Amino acid sequence: MLAKTAPHTAAEKRGEPLLSVRGVQKIYQVDAGEIEAVRNLTFDLHPGELACLVGPSGSGKTTLLKCIAGLMAPTSGEVILSGQPVTSPPKDMAVVFQEYGRSLFPWMSVRDNVELPLKNAKMPKAERNKLVHEALEAVDLDHVPGSYPWQLSGGMQQRVAIARAVAYQPKVLLMDEPFAAVDAQTRADLEDLIRHVWKTLGVTILFVTHDIDESVYLGERVIILSSSPTVIQEDIPIDLPAERDQLTTRSAPRFTELRGHVYEQIQIAKRGSGADTEPAPDAEPARDAAGKEAP
Amino acid sequence: MRLATRTAYLLALPILLILFWWVTTIGSTSFFVPKPGELSLTFVEVWFGDRFFEDVVPSLTNLVFGVLLAIVLGIGLGVLIGSVRWLRALTEPTLEFFRAIPPPVLVPVLMLLVGINDTMKVAVIVSGAIWPVLLNTIEGVRAVDSVLDDTARTYGIGGFARIRHLVLPSAGPQIMAGIRQCLSIALILMVISEMFASSSGLGFTIVQFQRSFAIPEMWSGIVVLGMIGIILSFIFQWTERRILAWYHGLREVENAG
Structure with a gap:
């Protein structure tokens, strides 16, 4: 199942970044006043990277992802994909949402779900068929193309969503806690699937999660977010071997070390911004990483 | 086997009701309640002949046109109003007003405006039958799931493709519920549109039978409507x-799980 080569290494400078998040801030206007979900986020993603964004729950991860995906305009700052500012969902990006049950079209078969974005992009039929078939094969679902999504288990549904994203051939694949709603064993399988897809297809992945183990296991790089209002707490490369598997990688001393470090940082982040429910106006300790870049 | 069971379920109650009717009218001499045998003879006599083409077919034609128009207009306008927020805010109170008007009171008005013809009859049917389709479509379109909507947006599915692949299927259950109501309202209005100043059609014929005390014939007309x-x-x-x-x-899976 695993590929022969692993050409990607962590965040090395390879010229122009593919995706660039510059000083993104998001303030929601609500009846009771303003809520600052994301304060100031700046990071780059280079072609072929697999980066995990990890942060405590309620740290504005979904907000950030929506800003990057062009589904929501940031209050200030900007997102740049391949040199172009993102103002609406860009063509070269695909998103896998957490709620697989609500992101697949229940009135379409698995195959039609995967094919729809390609059809919509007016791709010729032969090419479409090939991509759909390959994508379903890549996620091990080529045996159920005619089923409806709701006839499948949660893990299988999320694999359909991944196949749809893969068939779309995006330059950047955003994943918003895609495995938060599936059981632990399925989750392990899906994690390996993501590593496999990343290695074979060379797509750039930004994977948002609240699960520390998952972020370290999956990522070549982990970006740790603080509590809301969110800034970057730390950005660390994950120097684990490219070939990872659930058993040996997770018991490797380096894995434990990294995991411990990320855990610690998140604890600091949580404390730094005070109580979860009541973000301090100025989250002092959480600023050491991003503070330098703050305007 | 399954077909047989289904047919049995389908026919059991009607047969029982007819039996009941037959038993209770055995010794009856009531002028107003015909016996089953008598009524079926009248039924064949009255409706299997020229009258089928002169009255039933025109009525049904109006009904079909009225229903189709109500569905097409209802869904079309509903998608438009449901998708555009300001249009919805603008039209909703007015729509409630028009919906509250019982369509039969519009018959004389439409007679004056459109004239006494089939167009008027279709207009009466549409004026009443469009509301459940329209309002249900608006509601269904409004309630499109936000995650599905985001998904469509990230894959660049917009405009007509969005309506075709996302909005209409997602509003489908509600639209169909609206159409179900639309059908029964349309049937009632078909009859009513023919009761005023008309010279043909099912409604006209039934009223005509009533007025000439042709009681079994009148009942047979009601059976046709049923x-x-x-x-x-x-x-x-x-x-x-x-x-x-x-x-x-999907519902079955959800209910089982």
Whole structure:
């Protein structure tokens, strides 16, 4: 199942970044006043990277992802994909949402779900068929193309969503806690699937999660977010071997070390911004990483 | 075997009711309540002949046109109003006002405006039958799931493709519920539109029988209406099963889980 080569290494400078998040801030206007979900986020993603964004729950991860995906305009700052500012969902990006049950079209078969974005992009039929078939094969679902999504288990549904994203051939694949709603064993399988897809297809992945183990296991790089209002707490490369598997990688001393470090940082982040429910106006300790870049 | 069971369920109650009717009218001499045998003879006599083409077919034609127009207009306007927020805010109170008007009171007005012809009759049917389709479509379109909507947006599915692949299927269950109501309202209005100043049609004929004390004939006309209702309902169910197969399957899975 695993590929022969692993050409990607962590965040090395390879010229122009593919995706660039510059000083993104998001303030929601609500009846009771303003809520600052994301304060100031700046990071780059280079072609072929697999980066995990990890942060405590309620740290504005979904907000950030929506800003990057062009589904929501940031209050200030900007997102740049391949040199172009993102103002609406860009063509070269695909998103896998957490709620697989609500992101697949229940009135379409698995195959039609995967094919729809390609059809919509007016791709010729032969090419479409090939991509759909390959994508379903890549996620091990080529045996159920005619089923409806709701006839499948949660893990299988999320694999359909991944196949749809893969068939779309995006330059950047955003994943918003895609495995938060599936059981632990399925989750392990899906994690390996993501590593496999990343290695074979060379797509750039930004994977948002609240699960520390998952972020370290999956990522070549982990970006740790603080509590809301969110800034970057730390950005660390994950120097684990490219070939990872659930058993040996997770018991490797380096894995434990990294995991411990990320855990610690998140604890600091949580404390730094005070109580979860009541973000301090100025989250002092959480600023050491991003503070330098703050305007 | 399954077909036999289904047919049995289908026919059991009607047969029982007819039996009951037959037993209770055995010794009856009531002028107003005909016996089953008598009524079926009258039924064949009255409706199997020229009258079928002169009265039933024109009525049904109006009904079909009225229903189709109500569905097409209802869905079309509903998608438009449901998708555009300011249009919805602008039109909703007015729509509620028009919906509250009982369509029969519009018949004289439409007679004056449109004239006494088939167009008027279709207009009466549409004026009453469009509301459940329109309002249900608006509601269904408004309630499109936000995650599905985001998904469509990230894959660049917009404009007509969005309506075709996301909005209409997602509003489908509600639209179909609206169409079900639309059918029964349309049948009532078909009859009513023919009761005023008309010279043909089912409604006209039934009223005519009433006025000339042709009681069994009148009853047979009512039976015809009931049968049209049943046929409409079967056509609806058949269509709904096909269009919303995914929805019924999804519901079954959800209820089981």
